[in-house]
Amino acid sequence: MTKTVTMAAATAGHAEGSTALNAFDNALLMAGIGNINLIKVSSILPPDVPVIELPKIKPGALIPTAYAAVTSETPGETISAAVGYAVPDDPAKNGVIMEFHGHASREEAEQAIRGMLDEAFRVRGEAMKEMKVFAVTHTVERIGCALAAITLLAEDDLV
Amino acid sequence: MTKTVTMAAATAGHAEGSTALNAFDNALLMAGIGNINLIKVSSILPPDVPVIELPKIKPGALIPTAYAAVTSETPGETISAAVGYAVPDDPAKNGVIMEFHGHASREEAEQAIRGMLDEAFRVRGEAMKEMKVFAVTHTVERIGCALAAITLLAEDDLV
């Protein structure tokens, strides 16, 4: 859109809820992004955009977000979600964001992200300057959700 | 995004179509939102945003929308979709939107929304000022769709 993204912030959360949608809502709240409108994007970090600590975002703001979420209603099951980004040496080039969710351990989720980012840079022919992964795991009690997200923000979105 | 949401409007529709996507398109047309671009959001009513009757929206406008849709190709099946919102006593706080779709009756869909909104307010520790639910049901003839939506609008989006 006409929005100019000037910063990004990664976060993750996991929670139980009495329905799958409430578990998702509760995980978003735990992640600090439960009172904004997520707009799913697929999934590029614009050039020269720093990834910062999650700032305070205006309630109801429309926030382009790359995210992975998994919900399970199987008690005892382990679910994990992860996002990661990598930025290239060349600051004029964009970074890449990858998402993973599934019935997997946290380590498996993190490893999946790293592998996908490696391939994304290999096919782009870019040298990777930095890679970071954010993962969360949840053991389901009744209905659980794990999610990880990278929000794309502009100054206007902040409180 | 940089868009400032100043009003919201709820609607619902159901229809048959010769494909699942046409049934969805036809249900959108019946709901009065078939000639705009829906951008799915997850799903907060910004603070102090009134929910009004669906106004005339510019054709092709990009409209952030919380929606639930269900399509079925099983003749005789009952499908329902619902959305609902609740707003807090404190006008500085955001409201919450919940969606439901499934092989359920209209009453079950409405009840699901109410339960989810109750939990959403309980976990936020907010007192609920008002709750409204919009639901629609459809009995499938050949290929049917039921959908319910809350659009997030700005003055610029209107004809």
Place this chain on the structure above:
Amino acid sequence: MTKTVTMAAATAGHAEGSTALNAFDNALLMAGIGNINLIKVSSILPPDVPVIELPKIKPGALIPTAYAAVTSETPGETISAAVGYAVPDDPAKNGVIMEFHGHASREEAEQAIRGMLDEAFRVRGEAMKEMKVFAVTHTVERIGCALAAITLLAEDDLV
């Protein structure tokens, strides 16, 4: 959003990848839209918006896009994705975009789009001035993806 769409561009791509998400990423790269943020829309061509050759888009730009994608991990399988648009005689009215993806041939995908656009215009009571379909097919080696997309663009989005 407040964005004013002034042009649209169609594209398609297909690729292998070492994961489903990488195959999708690689197909996006082949289609020339691998370094932007796609925001899925559902799926109207605004009035009087020409569909042009894919221009060079700013890396990381947030681009509303109607798209269809299919991924398969079954070696030997044929997968196809298609998008198409139709515009009405009346330039004040919007066009319609339809998407298809599945385990189908390119011809089946194209035919599905044509049928859906025909119905969309019949139910709207609009005479069709022009219809175009963009399809791609892929025979899976290990993990493959086929995708077709129509991006909705503004001047600001271009390099």
